[in-house]
Every structure is written in structure tokens, then in C-alpha cells.
Amino acid sequence: MRSSISAAGRRPFWDLRSRKRQDLLFCLCLLLPAVVLCVAFILIPIVDSVAMSFTTYKIANLTKNRPGEWNDFANYTRLWKAGKLQSAIGITARFVGITVALTFVVGMTLALILNTQPRGARFLRSVMMIPWVIPTVIAGLLWAWIYANPYGLVQYLVSVFTGGRVTDFGMLNIKGTALWGVIIAGLWKQVPLMTLLLLAGMQNVPDDLLEAAEIDGAGYLTRLIHILIPYMRSVIAVSVSMCIIENFKQYPLFATLTNGGPVGATTTLAVLSYDEAFVNNNYGSGAAVTTVWLLVMVVVVLLFNLVFRREKD
Amino acid sequence: MKRLLALLLAAVMLSAAGCALAEEHAPVTIRYYNYALSETAKADWWKNTVASFEAANPWVTIESVTVDYNSMIQTFTNDLGSGMSVDLILGEISWIPALVDGEFIQQPKDVIDPAFYDGYYDYVLDQMTYAGGVYAVPHYYTNSVVFINKDLVEAAGMKADEFPTTLDGLKTWIETLAAFYKDSGKVSTIFGLTTAEVPATGANINAIFNAFGGQLLTDDGKLADLKAEPNATAMAEMLDFYKYLIANGYTQENLKLKDYRAAFGAGNVVAYVDSSWGYAQIGEVDGNAANFTVTAPLPTVMGTYGQGNSLVESHCFLIGDGLDEGQKEAISLFLQYCTCTENLEYYLNNIGLAFVAHEGMADCPVSPILAGAAQGVSHVQRQTQIGPMVSVQKQLATMVLDYAVNGASLEDAVNSYITEAEYYIDQ
Amino acid sequence: MKHKRHPHAAAVCKAVAIAILFLFLLFPVYWMLATSLKTNVESYRIVPSLWPERLSLDGYRTLLRDGKFLVYYRNNLAVSAMAAALICAVSIFAGYALSRFRFRWNVILLATFSFSQMMPVISRLISLYGILRRLGMTDSHLGLVLAVSATQVPFAVSLMASFFDGIPRDLEEAAWVDGCGRMKTLLRIIMPLVVPGILAVGIYSFLMTWDDYLHAITLVRSPALWTLSQGLKLTYLGEVSDWQLINAASILGALPMIVIFFFFQKYMVKGLVAGAVKG
Known part of the structure; x- marks a missing residue:
């Protein structure tokens, strides 16, 4: 996408005026399938869902194909008064913030190491990607098994490291650690891609620049912060914003690991919307949550890009 | 005495219905939504039961639909919305309110043979009450x-x-x-x-x-x-x-x-x-x-x-509305077929251990594993159902x-x- | 700085860091494999065994024997392949258009695409079903393919566009002078040059469709049409904690992805990097 924004700055190459109209037509035809797909299967459903969020919409509306009734924002006020929205936004923010930050730090570390070409770097780079290609539902099941209480691996390790004092540690069962359980699983799934992208970005940084800085006596950290990272700005911007979107949308991991518990400690906007719509069959209320979810996500992504753009100039 | 009479009546009705209708009835199809089909042991039992019922009643075709327990309601709403009928459902008590609110199930008393309907234990049937009506009949129950x-x-x-x-x-x-x-x-x-x-x-x-x-x-x-x-x-x-x-x-x-x-x-x-x-x-x-x-x-x-x-918890049958008379007959016969000692005994003793919910099955042996708990079924409390x-x-x-x-x-x-x-x- | 002064210490640090990070990334995969080869009784042990004491292939045997698993597998392959093909076709055209022609509304289009990319699936589920119903495509692979493809088209288009950006425009000029039509130019002259990009997009879409769960569970109903994630969840995950079976299914479900990735990783990596880095 971004690449084409920059393409917009170029001179159109078929610049004969007589061809302009034909170009437009040709271009339209080429774009049509993509646009139709997006409009029919993404934008219309979204608009529909936003409209639904302002109505009372329950099972009978679906079975009898009956439109919902306008209810003066009752879905929103009910969710807000019960504190559901606030809590879900907070938990989503924590999940996204921590996961993205950790993914970036771990990915960067791994990329920096692999960039020094240790022995077997190519091999390591290949096997590193395995977690990324494993389907999310399967990844969730795998970590559910690792965290399982009893019989899970983590529980056993904790009992070994505490000398047998804690023998029933259930990562996902404790209010304080459940979110971390999901974060670790998310990290495991997302670090590989982050590393790969950062590594590729690093290889575009001119070596002579780094060498020059080293001769000038710049320390490792100085070189990292003042040369490497600024040079990689666009890669970082793209990969981090991909990571933000991915985590905002995360649902399968929560569904397989915690389902929003314990005591609501992992009820993100995704989980809340699913519960409202498909567990309590209150579709209007579920749609209200997704509308808020959408707004929050758009604002965050826009802000992120704005900040990064501005720093660039 | 009352029980015996009801039983007799049921038996007579059953055989009468079986004989008379098998000949004359126009063929009907029942779409039966059954979440148990995703569990192997239960699925085998249901497949056999449906097959032998169909063999005994050639005018009835039971079209079994496998559904996921957790997305059952979604399945109904989707299917009904796209014009498919939901005739019979194997479900749980807690689904009743949602399905009644969805306006597509009816009270079994309007479908099932009254003599057989009367045989359900009241304390189990009571649990199926919602919005002033009884909207399901038990297959069996547990506490x-x-x-x-x-x-x-x-x-x-x-x-x-x-x-x-x-x-x-x-x-x-x-x-x-x-x-x-x-x-x-x-x-x-x-x-x-x-x-x-x-x-x-x-x-x-x-x-x-x-x-x-x-x-x-x-x-x-x-x-x-x-x-x-x-x-x-x-x-x-x-x-x-x-x-x-x-x-x-x-x-x-x-x-x-x-x-x-x-x-x-x-x-x-x-x-x-x-x-x-x-x-x-x-x-x-x-x-x-x-x-x-x-x-x-x-x-x-x-x-x-x-x-x-x-x-009490129960696996129960819910019946779709908009059935014609033939379908009603067929469902009534099918439920009686599923809820009798001859067919259900093996299930209750080997597949899903539970207690019988119909007096017609009073003589059905309970699994020895449940013998100890069987004394606990007195004092069943009625619980109101809510959405x-x-x-x-x-x-x-x-x-x-x-x-x-x-x-x-x-x-x-x-x-x-x-x-x-x-x-x-x-x- | 440090690693200049103490080369050995630095090398040790590096080795330790690699070991820890790769243990974190790969041990869970190993654990999945090991559990799939253990009997359930061995899995349900307070002290887990690192390697199965008695290798048991029962999990795999059960899966392959009951036939259902293979049906899900085949369905998933069919859906993923169809989606990949559709996405490739659509994104070649759209990517080319975006890369080569500049119009005022390109910006709006791009904004629409990036907006579409962010949409949470859950918010679309209810009305998506209604739309497919009107098209008569509920409970069919075609409907599922269309719905899943739509979510990936935005990213695929931007990826393709970045590949077209790398093709010199002189080629089209020359073709135009030779009297070659626009469509012919695209299909005969330009497309062969972006085969790596097409492969990247195709494999990426294949991977992402293989991963889909929420679409399938809403849009597809008949067990004969269930996809892998859906079938796994619905058939093997009921109220049973058969970890051997679940892990065996997981291994089989992940295996094709791993194989495909290793075969095509050159294109995948190049494609993803092109999409992100050139940006």
C-alpha cells in the first residue's frame, strides 16, 4: 500500500493526453474485482454492523429476517454503565501494548544477532519461521497444553524451580498471570515475522556508515540508536503497525486459551464482542462493542503513523 | 395403577399408530439437529437408532444434521434465515429461552401423543418451563x-x-x-x-x-x-x-x-x-x-x-414450529422410539450414564456405577429458566x-x- | 564496543542468547511432537517425560482411520488453493493498476484498502452470512473463498504493487510502440517478470487461508465441507481432553505449512520483505 502512495509521486508514464481516458477505463477494469470484493465482503458488512449497533437486535430478528429497532444508544450506555467497555479497552490496550513492545524488542535482538552472521545463520533463519506458519488455532491448543494444570509443562517447571513449593501453578488460571500467558503465546507466534522483516531492513543499512561511526568512537548503543534505527525507520513503521493490527484483531488465541477469564482478566474487546453477540445472543450489543473496537484501532493506527511520519520529515 | 394404565394406553396407541399410519402416510422428512453426532460413541448410537426407526417406519426420513455444541444457536438462526426448517433438536435445558425467544420452537404437548406425554416425570418436565409453557421433553436426566x-x-x-x-x-x-x-x-x-x-x-x-x-x-x-x-x-x-x-x-x-x-x-x-x-x-x-x-x-x-x-440437568428434545400433521406424527413416534427401555437401556448404561425421565422406562436398569447416587434424586428443586x-x-x-x-x-x-x-x- | 574488547565474552553471550531464543521458539513444537507420540496415560503424569517411553502412533492412526480428518484436510487444501488463486488474479490486476496509473482517487482507494485490512472478522460475521445468503452461497466453499479472500486482498494488492514498481516502465512504452494492447502487455510482457511476486502473494494467501477459523465456522455448516481448523475444533475438541489426538492433529495440520514454507521460503521472504521494506 505504502509503496503505491510513493508511486503517486511519479509522473504518469503514458502521458499522451489522448490515451488518458482509455487509461482510466483500463485501470478501472483492473481494479474492479478487488474493489468489488472489498466492498461486498468487508465494507458493507461493517456498515451493516455499525447500523446494527444502534438497534435492539436479537435472535428473532435473525430467524424472522426482521430489522432491528432503534434504541437510543441503549447498547452503548448499558455496556458503559456496567464498566464492560472501559475494562475491555484497558485490557486490550495492555495486551496490544505489551505484546507489540516485547515482539519488537525480542525481534530486534534476534535480528541484530542473526545480522552478525553467526554460524548457521541461514539455517537458523529458516527454522525460526516455524511458529509463524503454524495455524493460530493449533498454536493456541499447543500453548493450552503447555500451560495445562495439572500435567502441563510450565506447571512442572515451576514446581522444579521453586523446589516443590508451588506444585499447582496454572498460568492461565490466575488473574495476574493469565494475560501474560496469552502474551507469551502471541510473542511466540509473532517474533519470527518481526525478526525477518527487521533483519531484511538491517541489510539495507550501508556498512560504511556504521564503520565510519565506529572509527569515530561511537559505542554500540550509540550506533544502534543514532544510525541503525533511524535508517530502518520505514521497516520498523510497517512491521510494528502490522503487529499492532494483528494483535488488536487477536481472537483465536483468547478463544483457545482463556475465553476471557479468569474473573474477566483477559476479556478484550474481541472476546467481549463475541460473548455479547454469540454467547448472550444480543447481536446489537456485540455490534456496539465491535464498533468501539474499530474506532479505537483506527485511532491508534492513525496516531502511530502520524507520529512516525512526522519524525521522518 | 394410573401409571400402569397410562403405559397400557401408550402401548396400544403406539402399535395402533404404527400399524395404521405406516400404510397410509405420505412420506415426510424430519430435519433433526443433533450435537451428539460430533462425539463418536453417541454418534454411533444415534445413527443406529435413526436407521432402525426409519426401517420400522419407511414413510419417515430423518435427515440428521451435525452441529457444534458451542455454535448451535448460530446454526439455527443461520439455517432458519436461509429458509431451511429446523424440525427437531437435541439440546439442553439452558437453550430453551433462547430458542423460544427466537420464535421457532413449539410446546411438545401439541405434538406428542398425550398418553405418552403424560408419562414424563413432572419434576423433570417442570424444569423445561419458560414463558409460561413447557418447551421441551427430556430424553433422560441427571443431577x-x-x-x-x-x-x-x-x-x-x-x-x-x-x-x-x-x-x-x-x-x-x-x-x-x-x-x-x-x-x-x-x-x-x-x-x-x-x-x-x-x-x-x-x-x-x-x-x-x-x-x-x-x-x-x-x-x-x-x-x-x-x-x-x-x-x-x-x-x-x-x-x-x-x-x-x-x-x-x-x-x-x-x-x-x-x-x-x-x-x-x-x-x-x-x-x-x-x-x-x-x-x-x-x-x-x-x-x-x-x-x-x-x-x-x-x-x-x-x-x-x-x-x-x-x-436437574437433562438432554432434551425441542420441537420446531411450522410442522405439518405428518411431521408431528413422525416426531411423536420417533421420540417414543428413542425413549423406551429397549432402545435406551444400552445408552444409559454404557454411553451416557443417566437416570430415566419417563415412567414407561421405570423398569430400565440403572448403571451399577450410578447405584450409589440414585438415592439422591428425591428433593429435586424446580428452577426457573431465563434467557x-x-x-x-x-x-x-x-x-x-x-x-x-x-x-x-x-x-x-x-x-x-x-x-x-x-x-x-x-x- | 564490548565485543571488540572481549571477543570471547561476546561470542558466548551471543551463543547463549541464540540458545535461549531458539529454545523458546522451537521447544513448543518439539513438545507437540513428543506429546503426539505418547499414550494419554503417559501424558497425564505429574512429572512429564521428555521423550515418550513407549512410542505410540495411536493418535495418528485414529485420525487417519476415521476418514473425517482426511476430508477436512482435503477441504482445507481446496479452499486455500482456490483462495490463493483468486487472490493472485485479483491482486495482479489491481496491483498493476495502482503501480502504473496515477489518479486522484488512488488515495481514497488506498485508504479504503488499509481500512479494510484492519476490520475485525467478528464484526462482519452476522451480516456476511446475510450477504452470502442473498447470493445463494451459504454453506459452500465458493462463498467461504470469497469472504476469506476479501480480507487478504488489500495486503496482497500492496505487495503486488511493490513488485510492479520494480519493473521499468520502458518495457510498456516499447510494447505500446510495437502496437501491443494494454491487456496483452500486462499478461505477456510484464507478468512473467513478477513471477516471484505472484508466488509470494500466492503462498502468503495460502498460509493465511489455511489459518482461517472464524469465517469457516460461520459460513460453512455441512460436515462434508468443514475445513481443518473447524473440523479439529468441532470433532476432536468437544469435552474430551485427548491430548495425544489433539497434538497428532496439530502436527498434521501444521506440517503442510512447514513443508510449503521450506520449499518456497525464498519467494515468501522476498515477497514479505518487499512489501514491508520498500514501503
């Missing part, structure tokens, strides 16, 4: 039973058939066993209660609350006053019991029933509370589990007000965890439960 590992109890020098009948007795029983198995490394749970925040756990905790003499909902479908007696005491005593179990390590917090089933099957659990049909998964872990599994009812004296009350039942019950698990694990005070835990439950009820 909460205590599964006990006979070998582990006897190894500690105790008798498995002498399960305590009072709360204090139960605590002594638990402590004795806990002391015996303290350093064994084999036993992970002495007395397991489920506290995971899932629907099945919510129903289980509600049953325990009932056993302590509490009642969660009023007859008109509102949240009962949990601050008034006997609810306040029952709630406090119940929460203290959970805290006692979890704090001492007799039970593990946040486990699902299926976790206990697996662990019980593996021989790591002395006793735990479950629905009787939970045995199916115990048997899947260890095919010989029947050798060490016995059951008992919950103690009759549970705290100040507990008098052995219990709640958000699943969430209202699920929040009970949240409250228990809040109090027993996260250190909330009794008042805070109960207050936040009331807030949450009312959030779901008032919508």
Missing part, C-alpha cells in the same frame, strides 16, 4: 453426583460406600484422605469441585448452591435476593466451603469438568462432583474405569439450610474464584456477582 475412586478410598482403609451425609462429615472424610495421600505424589485432588468460568461449571456451582439450601432465581425469573435468608447464609457457607477446598489444596482452582474427568480416569482424583454423564469421558481415558468408579449423592446436610436439594441463564450461572464461577482465590471479601464478591448477574438479566 450432581459425587464420583469416587473406590480403590483410592479403600487403600486409605475407608469404605467407599460409606460416603458422609453431612458437611462436617465430608470435611473429616476429606482431611483423613488428604493426610493419607499427602506425600504420595500420585493423587492431585481429594475432593474436586469445578470452578472454571465455563457454562458447565456455572450449572455445577448453581447445583452446589442449591445443595446448601440457596435458590438463585425467583419464580418470575429475577435474581433472588441474595442478602436475605436462607440465601445469604447458604452463599456464605458455600463460598467458605470452596475456599476451604482450594486453600488446602483439596481441589484445584479453575479446572473444568473435563479436566477432572481426565484426571479421575488417570487415577489421580479421589472424588469429584459432576453430572452423571461425565462418566463417558472418564471411560475414554481408561476403558476399565468401571472397576474403580462408584458414585454417591451430595451430603444431605450441607450447612445451615441444606436439606439434600438438587437441580441469560448461561451467563448468570457462569458468573457464579467468577464469584467463587474472586472469593476463594483472589481474596475478595464476602460482601465484595457477592455484590459484584449481583451487579454482573443483573447486567445479563436486564437486557
Whole structure:
């Protein structure tokens, strides 16, 4: 996408005026399938869902194909008064913030190491990607098994490291650690891609620049912060914003690991919307949550890009 | 006498219907939504039953539709919305409100042969009431039973058939066993209660609350006053019991029933509370589990007000509306076919352990594993059905965890439960 | 700086860091494999065994024997392949248009695409079903393919566009002078040059469709049409904790992805990097 924004700055190459109209037509035809797909299967459903969020919409509306009734924002006020929205936004923010930050730090570390070409770097780079290609539902099941209480691996390790004092540690069962359980699983799934992208970005940084800085006596950290990272700005911007979107949308991991518990400690906007719509069959209320979810996500992504753009100039 | 008469009448009607209609009836098709088809053992039983029913009634075609338990409602709404009919559903009591609100099921009394309908035990049928009508009929039912590992109890020098009948007795029983198995490394749970925040756990905790003499909902479908007696005491005593179990390590917090089933099957659990049909998964872990599994009812004296009350769960049939007369006949015949000793006995003894819900099956032998618990089915409490039942019950698990694990005070835990439950009820 | 002064210490640090990070990334995969080869009784042990004491292939045997698993597998392959093909076709055209022609509304289009990319699936589920119903495509692979493809088209288009950006425009000029039509130019002259990009997009879409769960569970109903994630969840995950079976299914479900990735990783990596880095 971004690449084409920059393409917009170029001179159109078929610049004969007589061809302009034909170009437009040709271009339209080429774009049509993509646009139709997006409009029919993404934008219309979204608009529909936003409209639904302002109505009372329950099972009978679906079975009898009956439109919902306008209810003066009752879905929103009910969710807000019960504190559901606030809590879900907070938990989503924590999940996204921590996961993205950790993914970036771990990915960067791994990329920096692999960039020094240790022995077997190519091999390591290949096997590193395995977690990324494993389907999310399967990844969730795998970590559910690792965290399982009893019989899970983590529980056993904790009992070994505490000398047998804690023998029933259930990562996902404790209010304080459940979110971390999901974060670790998310990290495991997302670090590989982050590393790969950062590594590729690093290889575009001119070596002579780094060498020059080293001769000038710049320390490792100085070189990292003042040369490497600024040079990689666009890669970082793209990969981090991909990571933000991915985590905002995360649902399968929560569904397989915690389902929003314990005591609501992992009820993100995704989980809340699913519960409202498909567990309590209150579709209007579920749609209200997704509308808020959408707004929050758009604002965050826009802000992120704005900040990064501005720093660039 | 009445029972015998009804039975006779039913038999006559059945054979009459069978003979007369098989000849004349125009062919009908029943679309039967059955979530049990995704579990192998149950699926085999259902396939055979449907096939032999169809062989006996050639004018009926039963089109079985496999659906996922967790997305059942979505499936109905989607199918109905796209013009497919939903004629018969195998479901659970907690689905009734949603399906009635969805305006597509009707009262079975309008479909099923009245003589047969009268044979359902009232205390089971009562549980299916919603919005002033009975909207389902049971296939069979269960209440909460205590599964006990006979070998582990006897190894500690105790008798498995002498399960305590009072709360204090139960605590002594638990402590004795806990002391015996303290350093064994084999036993992970002495007395397991489920506290995971899932629907099945919510129903289980509600049953325990009932056993302590509490009642969660009023007859008109509102949240009962949990601050008034006997609810306040029952709630406090119940929460203290959970805290006692979890704090001492007799039970593990946040486990699902299926976790206990697996662990019980593996021989790591002395006793735990479950629905009787939970045995199916115990048997899947260890095919010989029947050798060490016995059951008992919950103690009759549970705290100040507990008098052995219990709640009933049931796998039940729900019937779609918009059926023509032929389909009604067919469904009536099919339900009678499924609910008779000859066809259901094997199922109740080998696949889904449960109790019979129809007097026509009064002579059906109960599985020996359930023999111990069978005495606990008196004092069944009626429970009002409400739309958000699943969430209202699920929040009970949240409250228990809040109090027993996260250190909330009794008042805070109960207050936040009331807030949450009312959030779901008032919508 | 440090690693200049103490080369050995630095090398050790590096080795330790690699070991820890790769243990974190790969041990869970190993654990999945090991559990799939253990009997359930061995899995349900307080002290887990690192390697199965008695190798048991029962999990795999059960899966392959009951036939259902293979049906899900085949369906998933069919859906993923169809989606990959559709996405490739659509994104070649759209990517080319975006890369070569500049119009005022390109910006709006791009904004629409990036907005579409962010949409949470759950918010679309209810009305998506209604739309497919009107098209008569519920409970069919075609409907599922269309719905899943739509979510990936935005990213695929931007990826393709970045590949077209790398093709010199002189080629089209020359073709135009030779009297070659626009469509012919695209198909005959330009497309062969972006084969790596097409492969990248195709494999990426294949991977992402293989991963889909929420779409399938809402849009497809008949067991004969269930996809892998859906079938796994619905058939093997009921109320049973058969970890051997689940892990065996997981291994089989992940295997094709791992194989495909290793075969095509050159294109995948190049494609993803092109999409992100050139930006």
C-alpha cells in the first residue's frame, strides 16, 4: 500500500493526453474485482454492523429476517454503565501494548544477532519461521497444553524451580498471570515475522556508515540508536503497525486459551464482542462493542503513523 | 395403577399408530439437529437408532444434521434465515429461552401423543418451563453426583460406600484422605469441585448452591435476593466451603469438568462432583474405569439450610414450529422410539450414564456405577429458566474464584456477582 | 564496543542468547511432537517425560482411520488453493493498476484498502452470512473463498504493487510502440517478470487461508465441507481432553505449512520483505 502512495509521486508514464481516458477505463477494469470484493465482503458488512449497533437486535430478528429497532444508544450506555467497555479497552490496550513492545524488542535482538552472521545463520533463519506458519488455532491448543494444570509443562517447571513449593501453578488460571500467558503465546507466534522483516531492513543499512561511526568512537548503543534505527525507520513503521493490527484483531488465541477469564482478566474487546453477540445472543450489543473496537484501532493506527511520519520529515 | 394404565394406553396407541399410519402416510422428512453426532460413541448410537426407526417406519426420513455444541444457536438462526426448517433438536435445558425467544420452537404437548406425554416425570418436565409453557421433553436426566475412586478410598482403609451425609462429615472424610495421600505424589485432588468460568461449571456451582439450601432465581425469573435468608447464609457457607477446598489444596482452582474427568480416569482424583454423564469421558481415558468408579449423592446436610436439594440437568428434545400433521406424527413416534427401555437401556448404561425421565422406562436398569447416587434424586428443586441463564450461572464461577482465590471479601464478591448477574438479566 | 574488547565474552553471550531464543521458539513444537507420540496415560503424569517411553502412533492412526480428518484436510487444501488463486488474479490486476496509473482517487482507494485490512472478522460475521445468503452461497466453499479472500486482498494488492514498481516502465512504452494492447502487455510482457511476486502473494494467501477459523465456522455448516481448523475444533475438541489426538492433529495440520514454507521460503521472504521494506 505504502509503496503505491510513493508511486503517486511519479509522473504518469503514458502521458499522451489522448490515451488518458482509455487509461482510466483500463485501470478501472483492473481494479474492479478487488474493489468489488472489498466492498461486498468487508465494507458493507461493517456498515451493516455499525447500523446494527444502534438497534435492539436479537435472535428473532435473525430467524424472522426482521430489522432491528432503534434504541437510543441503549447498547452503548448499558455496556458503559456496567464498566464492560472501559475494562475491555484497558485490557486490550495492555495486551496490544505489551505484546507489540516485547515482539519488537525480542525481534530486534534476534535480528541484530542473526545480522552478525553467526554460524548457521541461514539455517537458523529458516527454522525460526516455524511458529509463524503454524495455524493460530493449533498454536493456541499447543500453548493450552503447555500451560495445562495439572500435567502441563510450565506447571512442572515451576514446581522444579521453586523446589516443590508451588506444585499447582496454572498460568492461565490466575488473574495476574493469565494475560501474560496469552502474551507469551502471541510473542511466540509473532517474533519470527518481526525478526525477518527487521533483519531484511538491517541489510539495507550501508556498512560504511556504521564503520565510519565506529572509527569515530561511537559505542554500540550509540550506533544502534543514532544510525541503525533511524535508517530502518520505514521497516520498523510497517512491521510494528502490522503487529499492532494483528494483535488488536487477536481472537483465536483468547478463544483457545482463556475465553476471557479468569474473573474477566483477559476479556478484550474481541472476546467481549463475541460473548455479547454469540454467547448472550444480543447481536446489537456485540455490534456496539465491535464498533468501539474499530474506532479505537483506527485511532491508534492513525496516531502511530502520524507520529512516525512526522519524525521522518 | 394410573401409571400402569397410562403405559397400557401408550402401548396400544403406539402399535395402533404404527400399524395404521405406516400404510397410509405420505412420506415426510424430519430435519433433526443433533450435537451428539460430533462425539463418536453417541454418534454411533444415534445413527443406529435413526436407521432402525426409519426401517420400522419407511414413510419417515430423518435427515440428521451435525452441529457444534458451542455454535448451535448460530446454526439455527443461520439455517432458519436461509429458509431451511429446523424440525427437531437435541439440546439442553439452558437453550430453551433462547430458542423460544427466537420464535421457532413449539410446546411438545401439541405434538406428542398425550398418553405418552403424560408419562414424563413432572419434576423433570417442570424444569423445561419458560414463558409460561413447557418447551421441551427430556430424553433422560441427571443431577450432581459425587464420583469416587473406590480403590483410592479403600487403600486409605475407608469404605467407599460409606460416603458422609453431612458437611462436617465430608470435611473429616476429606482431611483423613488428604493426610493419607499427602506425600504420595500420585493423587492431585481429594475432593474436586469445578470452578472454571465455563457454562458447565456455572450449572455445577448453581447445583452446589442449591445443595446448601440457596435458590438463585425467583419464580418470575429475577435474581433472588441474595442478602436475605436462607440465601445469604447458604452463599456464605458455600463460598467458605470452596475456599476451604482450594486453600488446602483439596481441589484445584479453575479446572473444568473435563479436566477432572481426565484426571479421575488417570487415577489421580479421589472424588469429584459432576453430572452423571461425565462418566463417558472418564471411560475414554481408561476403558476399565468401571472397576474403580462408584458414585454417591451430595451430603444431605450441607450447612445451615441444606436439606439434600438438587437441580436437574437433562438432554432434551425441542420441537420446531411450522410442522405439518405428518411431521408431528413422525416426531411423536420417533421420540417414543428413542425413549423406551429397549432402545435406551444400552445408552444409559454404557454411553451416557443417566437416570430415566419417563415412567414407561421405570423398569430400565440403572448403571451399577450410578447405584450409589440414585438415592439422591428425591428433593429435586424446580428452577426457573431465563434467557441469560448461561451467563448468570457462569458468573457464579467468577464469584467463587474472586472469593476463594483472589481474596475478595464476602460482601465484595457477592455484590459484584449481583451487579454482573443483573447486567445479563436486564437486557 | 564490548565485543571488540572481549571477543570471547561476546561470542558466548551471543551463543547463549541464540540458545535461549531458539529454545523458546522451537521447544513448543518439539513438545507437540513428543506429546503426539505418547499414550494419554503417559501424558497425564505429574512429572512429564521428555521423550515418550513407549512410542505410540495411536493418535495418528485414529485420525487417519476415521476418514473425517482426511476430508477436512482435503477441504482445507481446496479452499486455500482456490483462495490463493483468486487472490493472485485479483491482486495482479489491481496491483498493476495502482503501480502504473496515477489518479486522484488512488488515495481514497488506498485508504479504503488499509481500512479494510484492519476490520475485525467478528464484526462482519452476522451480516456476511446475510450477504452470502442473498447470493445463494451459504454453506459452500465458493462463498467461504470469497469472504476469506476479501480480507487478504488489500495486503496482497500492496505487495503486488511493490513488485510492479520494480519493473521499468520502458518495457510498456516499447510494447505500446510495437502496437501491443494494454491487456496483452500486462499478461505477456510484464507478468512473467513478477513471477516471484505472484508466488509470494500466492503462498502468503495460502498460509493465511489455511489459518482461517472464524469465517469457516460461520459460513460453512455441512460436515462434508468443514475445513481443518473447524473440523479439529468441532470433532476432536468437544469435552474430551485427548491430548495425544489433539497434538497428532496439530502436527498434521501444521506440517503442510512447514513443508510449503521450506520449499518456497525464498519467494515468501522476498515477497514479505518487499512489501514491508520498500514501503
